[in-house]
Each structure stands twice: as C-alpha cells, then as structure tokens.
Amino acid sequence: MFYFDNTYILVLIGAAICMLASSKVKSTFNRYAQVRNHAGMTGAQAAARILQMGGLGDVRVQHVSGSLTDHYDPRTKVVNLSDATYNSASVAAVGVAAHECGHALQHAHGYVPLQIRGALVPVANIGSMAAWPLIIVGFFLNGNSSMFFINLGIWCFALSVLFQLVTLPVEFNASHRAIGILGDSGMLYPEEVDGTKKVLSAAALTYVASAAASILQLLRLVMIGERKR
Numbered sequence: 001m002f003y004f005d006n007t008y009i010l011v012l013i014g015a016a017i018c019m020l021a022s023s024k025v026k027s028t029f030n031r032y033a034q035v036r037n038h039a040g041m042t043g044a045q046a047a048a049r050i051l052q053m054g055g056l057g058d059v060r061v062q063h064v065s066g067s068l069t070d071h072y073d074p075r076t077k078v079v080n081l082s083d084a085t086y087n088s089a090s091v092a093a094v095g096v097a098a099h100e101c102g103h104a105l106q107h108a109h110g111y112v113p114l115q116i117r118g119a120l121v122p123v124a125n126i127g128s129m130a131a132w133p134l135i136i137v138g139f140f141l142n143g144n145s146s147m148f149f150i151n152l153g154i155w156c157f158a159l160s161v162l163f164q165l166v167t168l169p170v171e172f173n174a175s176h177r178a179i180g181i182l183g184d185s186g187m188l189y190p191e192e193v194d195g196t197k198k199v200l201s202a203a204a205l206t207y208v209a210s211a212a213a214s215i216l217q218l219l220r221l222v223m224i225g226e227r228k229r
Helices: 008-032 043-053 091-108 112-139 143-184 190-228
Strands: 060-063 071-073 078-081
Touching: 008 091, 008 190, 043 060, 043 078, 043 091, 071 091, 078 091, 091 112, 091 143, 091 190, 112 143, 112 190, 143 190
Parallel strands: 060 078
Antiparallel strands: 071 078
C-alpha cells in the first residue's frame, strides 16, 4: 500500500512544476516564432554561420522531425534542428539553433561539465531504470535484505538526479554562449537578442523544473525507505 501514501504530494508538486515550466517555454517560443529576424536568416543558416565563426568545420547541421526536438550529438558531431527551427527565420528559431551550437562549442573546447555529464549518461540510465524494481523487491523481503535492496534502489535513483543537476550548468552555459554570439556578431538586432534571451531562459526553466521534480521524488524514496526501516 506504499503506493497510496501521503508522500505522493511530492510527486504532484514535481508534476505541477514541470507542467508550468513546459507551458512557459511553449508559449514563449510560440510568441517569438511569429517574429521574423531582420536578416531573414533561418535556424539552419544561423547554425552554419556560428559553426564557421567558431572554426567547427567538422560539425554538420541536419534536420530532424518533431517540434523542439533540437539537440547536439557529440558522438557524430551533428547539430540537429527540428521542424520549428531548421527552415524558420524567426527570432526563436535562430536562438534555439545558436543554443545547440553552444553545445558544439562546449564539446570542441572541452567544457568540463559537459564531459562530466557525458560520463554520467550510462550510469544515470541504468540507475533510473533499476531504481524502482530494486525498491519494490526490497518491500517484498524482510530483514537486512529488504533494506539492502531499498537503499540500493535509492542510490541508483540518486545517480539520475546527479545527472540532471550536472545538466543545469551545461544548459545555462550553452545559452550564455548563444546570446553572446548573436549579440557580438551582429547577426541579430539588440531587441531580437532580447527575444532569444527570453526563449532560452524559458527553456532553461524546464531543466530546473525537471531537476526539482527529481529531487522531490528522491526525497519521497528516502521517506518510504525510512518508513520501511
């Protein structure tokens, strides 16, 4: 019956935070997706120009399906831009494209938090998948074996929380690089840079919200473990 206890309030709080952050980024992106930049430059063109300025001739720009599915893949050195970014000449599209190029620059310059996050990926994936099965097995056991599995599950989940915390400086830094490049290069007018800043700030909130929700879930697991103890 531990699935139906008052610690669920922590899950609900986390879900509410994530929903609010998601709503914020969508509304902000949609607002500036309607604002065309003065140069008529698409997200793909902006990305190519930023990569060229950064001396990253070995990084490619390609189109991926979906909305806001933009990401940089360090394994293949590819900046992937979504439907809403690749061919769009909006202020929002250029901002998102510049952000992903920010990750490419981090990779090229050996940005330490990015390297740490990359090293944590396999561990965090295993931890997030194994956490709940281990905890559930622990609840069906008794004595020391029970607490061993529960504690192991909590530590596994803690690894995924650590991954999300390390992600925060990586995302903030990529946005900082993007805003700096767009402003210093003159690719966007100052008022357009302000628009990209709002879009990227809203996007950063989703990472903060996700980390907060995971911390609340981790707290819930600790409380459940103490109750079993």
